[in-house]
Amino acid sequence: xxxxxxxxxxxxxxxxxxxxxxxxxxxxxxxxxxxxxxxxxxxxxxxxxxxxxxxxxxxxxxxxxxxxxxxxxxxxxxxxxxxxxxxxxxxxxxxxxxxxxxxxxxxxxxxxxxxxxxxxxxxxxxxxxxxxxxxxxxxxxxxxxxxxxxxxxxxxxxxxxxxxxxxxxxxxxxxxxxxxxxxxxxxxxxxxxxxxxxxxxxxxxxxxxxxxxxxxxxxxxxxxxxxxxxxxxxxxxxxxxxxxxxxxxxxxxxxxxxxxxxxxxxxxxxxxxxxxxxxxxxxxxxxxxxxxxxxxxxxxxxxxxxxxxxxxxxxxxxxxxxxxxxxxxxxxxxxxxxxxxxxxxxxxxxxxxxxxxxxxxxxxxxxxxxxxxxxxxxxxxxxxxxxx
Amino acid sequence: xxxxxxxxxxxxxxxxxxxxxxxxxxxxxxxxxxxxxxxxxxxxxxxxxxxxxxxxxxxxxxxxxxxxxxxxxxxxxxxxxxxxxxxxxxxxxxxxxxxxxxxxxxxxxxxxxxxxxxxxxxxxxxxxxxxxxxxxxxxxxxxxxxxxxxxxxxxxxxxxxxxxxxxxxxxxxxxxxxxxxxxxxxxxxxxxxxxxxxxxxxxxxxxxxxxxxxxxxxxxxxxxxxxxxxxxxxxxxxxxxxxxxxxxxxxxxxxxxxxxxxxxxxxxxxxxxxxxxxxxxxxxxxxxx
Numbered sequence: 001x002x003x004x005x006x007x008x009x010x011x012x013x014x015x016x017x018x019x020x021x022x023x024x025x026x027x028x029x030x031x032x033x034x035x036x037x038x039x040x041x042x043x044x045x046x047x048x049x050x051x052x053x054x055x056x057x058x059x060x061x062x063x064x065x066x067x068x069x070x071x072x073x074x075x076x077x078x079x080x081x082x083x084x085x086x087x088x089x090x091x092x093x094x095x096x097x098x099x100x101x102x103x104x105x106x107x108x109x110x111x112x113x114x115x116x117x118x119x120x121x122x123x124x125x126x127x128x129x130x131x132x133x134x135x136x137x138x139x140x141x142x143x144x145x146x147x148x149x150x151x152x153x154x155x156x157x158x159x160x161x162x163x164x165x166x167x168x169x170x171x172x173x174x175x176x177x178x179x180x181x182x183x184x185x186x187x188x189x190x191x192x193x194x195x196x197x198x199x200x201x202x203x204x205x206x207x208x209x210x211x212x213x214x215x216x217x218x219x220x221x222x223x224x225x226x227x228x229x230x231x232x233x234x235x236x237x238x239x240x241x242x243x244x245x246x247x248x249x250x251x252x253x254x255x256x257x258x259x260x261x262x263x264x265x266x267x268x269x270x271x272x273x274x275x276x277x278x279x280x281x282x283x284x285x286x287x288x289x290x291x292x293x294x295x296x297x298x299x300x301x302x303x304x305x306x307x308x309x310x311x312x313x314x315x316x317x318x319x320x321x322x323x324x325x326x327x328x329x330x331x332x333x334x335x336x337x338x339x340x341x342x343x344x345x346x347x348x349x350x351x352x353x354x355x356x357x358x359x360x361x362x363x364x365x366x367x368x369x370x371x372x373x374x375x376x377x378x379x380x381x382x383x384x385x386x387x388x
Numbered sequence: 389x390x391x392x393x394x395x396x397x398x399x400x401x402x403x404x405x406x407x408x409x410x411x412x413x414x415x416x417x418x419x420x421x422x423x424x425x426x427x428x429x430x431x432x433x434x435x436x437x438x439x440x441x442x443x444x445x446x447x448x449x450x451x452x453x454x455x456x457x458x459x460x461x462x463x464x465x466x467x468x469x470x471x472x473x474x475x476x477x478x479x480x481x482x483x484x485x486x487x488x489x490x491x492x493x494x495x496x497x498x499x500x501x502x503x504x505x506x507x508x509x510x511x512x513x514x515x516x517x518x519x520x521x522x523x524x525x526x527x528x529x530x531x532x533x534x535x536x537x538x539x540x541x542x543x544x545x546x547x548x549x550x551x552x553x554x555x556x557x558x559x560x561x562x563x564x565x566x567x568x569x570x571x572x573x574x575x576x577x578x579x580x581x582x583x584x585x586x587x588x589x590x591x592x593x594x595x596x597x598x599x600x601x602x603x604x605x606x607x608x609x610x611x612x613x614x615x616x617x618x619x620x621x622x623x624x625x626x627x628x629x630x631x632x633x634x635x636x637x638x639x640x641x642x643x644x645x646x647x648x649x650x651x652x653x654x655x656x657x658x659x660x661x662x663x664x665x666x667x668x669x670x671x672x673x674x675x676x677x
Contacts (some may be wrong), residue, residue, distance in 0.1 A: 276441035277450035320558030327566020349580035367517035
């Protein structure tokens with residue numbers, strides 16, 4: 001204590017401001033209360049912070065005079081920040097921390113406005129702030145969450161924030177909100193299935209309009225939450241650029257999880273055979289032909305797979321596409337005699353040829369082999385043929 | 389005998405020194421077979437991952453050689469090589485028919501065209517397999533050898549045409565109906581599967597792995613076979629040449645030592661690759677992805 005007191009004397013001339021009285025003790029950064037908590041305050045930093053003009057007793061309301069009680073009452077942020085406090089109370093974070101405000105806003109004596117780069121909730125700092133809990137694998141496991149921090153940081157949004165410092169790029173808060181975060185299972189959540197297009201649409205307005213004009217968007221508005229929303233194809237946190245090969249590789253099965261027949265017949269075609277093997281991702285995927293956001297039925301004249309548009313649609317990859325070329329059926333089923341009779345019989349003929357030839361010659365070869373082997377044994381090993 | 393063969397003969401004492409060798413295949417034919425099987429192995433190795441693209445080994449193999457782009461490139465490259473070999477063979481046939489006026493191309497013991505005797509041989513051979521008759525005597529090309537030849541010939545046209553139809557689909561669409569573009573993939577894949585299964589099992593066993601030739605019939609690499617083999621395997625041709633007094637016109641040098649060994653390395657490598665591909669094909673066909 002004597003040392004601390006000496007230090008206090010040393011710094012005393014530089015301490016200025018409304019909090020001078022308290023800081024005469026609390027400027028000692030090593031100062032601890034009876035239970036061992038640090039109670040030192042950086043006066044300069046506090047003075048520069050958004051609360052810098054307040055007196056200590058504005059927040060520490062139970063302290064009125066010196067000496068003060070060993071255990072003053074906890075600070076109630078809600079006294080001023082009632083709305084935020086109420087929002088937290090109804091959110092998924094309610095009760096998860098004894099100090100919910102400082103968990104995110106950082107040290108109580110150095111809180112800065114959210115547009116100040118020093119703030120823990122400055123857009124570029126948010127992933128790290130949320131990550132201080134959500135990058136914790138044990139915590140993620142406890143609450144059944146994915147490893148969202150790492151996947152987000154690798155995503156196109158995370159890259160924009162962390163590498164390019166893009167303030168408008170989506171950070172945690174952009175989608176989940178701040179004080180009022182709800183589980184995606186809650187229909188009121190910004191990340192509930194029905195709300196996802198609106199949430200993403202706050203930035204991706206054009207795509208949202210396109211989506212709502214397509215069959216999936218219309219069905220969603222009509223209350224069918226089984227239709228794909230943004231996050232079904234793009235995922236929530238590991239969002240990749242749509243031309244990224246990984247994205248192109250992973251998305252076809254997502255469409256196929258509902259459109260099973262279409263995926264099965266697509267798998268039989270050259271598009272899929274090429275596309276499944278790594279390193280070559282240019283071949284047509286579902287959305288290359290059907291469109292991605294505003295998918296329309298083929299009967300709609302605006303659909304890229306409407307008969308009238310096929311030459312243009314196929315022509316995006318096949319430069320010489322013509323009338324006859326676009327009669328190719330990208331979902332032909334050689335097992336379906338009614339839908340694709342010609343293909344059905346071609347396959348049948350080829351299969352009969354395959355199994356007919358192989359069956360006959362397998363039998364032929366097997367019998368020959370057995371006979372020749374018996375002949376060889378009869379002759380004995382000495383009479384074996386020479387081969388060179 | 390050349391100096392080289394004398395030296396080679398000196399290295400291998402006694403047992404085969406007195407053996408006589410007879411020519412069965414010309415150098416050009418042997419080269420053609422070598423080009424045929426190398427490009428075929430290449431086509432099979434790069435085609436199978438496409439046919440069974442949802443199989444684990446297909447993706448592993450594809451990424452191992454540089455992804456699908458590389459696979460397709462090799463596939464097309466081998467296809468061009470094989471096409472050129474096929475065209476060379478057609479040109480050779482045309483020269484022999486139109487320039488040299490060889491009538492034996494279409495009919496007779498040196499022709500690849502099937503005849504009545506082949507049908508009789510097939511029945512006779514099958515009867516011999518089950519012990520119902522004597523082993524038939526074969527001429528220069530036995531019926532299963534002719535089948536191999538025509539299977540490749542037919543396969544070349546079918547797989548080649550369907551392959552080029554996919555490669556240049558918009559061009560072929562000018563005169564093919566729309567559904568044909570769907571059909572060519574089925575035809576290409578099934579016919580290629582037949583070729584792969586046939587070559588890597590039936591042809592391997594019939595020609596190389598059966599007890600009479602095990603482990604490999606070297607005649608396609610050396611071009612020559614011993615008198616004993618000639619007499620035993622192609623009795624009718626041998627007897628006819630002896631009767632006509634023309635046997636010596638077919639006499640050849642003993643294959644050189646290093647060439648035989650070199651051919652064995654190549655041949656066994658080809659058979660090994662073929663057998664691996666056969667296993668992968670069976671996994672692809674019968675296994676679940």
